[in-house]
Amino acid sequence: MNGKATTIRTRLERGRSALGPALELVHTGRAPTRAVLTAELGVTRATAGAVAAELEALGLIQVDSRPGAAAGSQGRPSHRLAVNDSGPVVLAAQIHADGYRAALVGLGGRTVATAPGRKTVSADPAQVLGAVVDAGAQLLRDSGRRCVGAGLAVPSAVAEPEGTALNPLHLAWPAGSPVRDIFAEQVREAGIAGPAFAGNDVNLAALAEHRHGAGRGAQHLLCVATGHRGVGGALVVDGRLHTGSSGLALEVGHLTVNPDGRPCYCGGRGCLDVETDPLAFLTAAGLAPGPETSLLQQSRELLRGQYGDPAVRAACEELIDRLGLGLAGLVNILNPDRIVLGGLHRELLDADPERLRAVVADRSLWGRSGGVPILPCTLDHNSLVGAAELAWQPVLDDPLAALAASQGPA
Secondary structure (H helix, E strand, C coil), X not given: XXXXXXXXXXXXXXXXXXXXXXXHHHHCCCCCEHHHHHHHHCCCHHHHHHHHHHHHHCCCEEEECCCCCCCCCCCCCCCEEEECCCCCEEEEEEEECCEEEEEEEEHHHCEEEEXXXXXXXXXXXXXXXXXXXXXXXXXXXXXXXXXXXXXXXXXXXXXXXXXXXXXXXXXXXXXXXXXXXXXXXXXXXXXXXXXXXXXXXXXXXXXXXXXXXXXXXXXXXXXXXXXXXXXXXXXXXXXXXXXXXXXXXXXXXXXXXXXXXXXXXXXXXXXXXHHCCHHHHHHHCCCCCCCCCCHHHHHHHHHHHCCCCHHHHHHHHHHHHHHHHHHHHHHHHHCCCEEEEECHHHHHHHXXXXXXXXXXXXXXXXXXXXXXXXXXXXXXXXXXXXXXXXXXXXXXXXXXXXXXXXXXXX
C-alpha cells in the first residue's frame, strides 16, 4: 500500500512540475493537441492528460475532447488544446515619446481590451504611470476579468535588479527614475492583483515576436526597431531575452553608422539612433515634422503615400543603407538565425527589401551571414504584448503558485 501511495504521489509531483512547461507550450502555440504535448514534454499519455486537465481546471486552457478528424487521417484524433479565451488576463502598459496606452492581454498574446491611447506624457513618471494604471483598472472593472499581474514597457534601458529607467532620452523623465517601483505602487493602490514588472520596449517587442509573431521558431532572434523616437535592439536566445549582467545588453541604437553624422544624445555622432529613426527620415526627406500626429505615423504615411517622390525615395535609400550597415555589424558579432524589424524599419524593409538585404550581405564577414532571413515584425502593439509576457512569466513558471499568490481583488 505504501509503495502504491508513493507511486501515485510521484506521478502527481511529476505532473505538477510539468504544468508550467505545458502551459508555455500551449501559450506559444507549440502544443495544439494533447499528442503533441505528450511528445514535447516526454511524458506518458496519461500524465499529459492529467496535466492538461489540471490546467483546464485552473481556468487557463481549454481541452476539446471531441475534435473532428482531419481529412485523410487515420486513427483516433488527439484532444485539441487552446488557451482559455475567458480565463485570467494581465494588465499591459506602454509609455513612448508620443503618448501611452493600457491593455488587457490574455494567454496566447491575445489582446482582450485596449484603452484609448493618450498623447501627452508628463515629466513626472508617477503622474504618467498613475494615469495608465487608472486606465487599465477601468478596463478590468468593465471586463470583470481576473488579473494575475501587470507589465510595463518603457523607451529606456531598464537596469536590473533595481528596475530603474537609466536613459529615458526621449521623455522628460529624470535619468534613473525607479519606474518599476512606481508602477508597482500604482498597481497596488489601484487594487490590481499580482506582481508588477517593467522592461525596455524593444526587448519586450522581441520577446512577443519570438513567442507569438515573426520570430517563432528562431533560436537566436535579433530584433531591431524604431520607437516613436530612437532605435533599440534585442536578442532572444533559446526563448529567453539576453539582457546582459544588469539588463543593459543590446543598446544597438548607439552603434556608429555615419561618423560625420548627426550628434547623438549619448554624446557620440552618427549613431543608428539618430540616423535611422522617424525624425531622421523626415529630415532627410526635407520635411519639418508636424505636431498633429506622431513622428512614426508621419513617417509611415509619407513612405506609403509618396514613395514615388524623388526626395522621399532618396531619404528611404539613405536610411536603408545606414540601417543595413548597422545590421551587418550586429550579424558579424551575434550570428543570429533570424532578424525581425519593427517601427519605421519594418516600413523601410517593405519599401525596398532587396536593397536592405544586399547591404547586409555586402558588409557581412561570412557568405552565409548575408542570407540571414530579415522579416518584418507581425504583431500590432508588440511592446504591449511583450509587457504582458513579463506579467505572464510567473504563471508560466509555476501556475499553481502564481495563481495562489495573485488571489485578491480584480
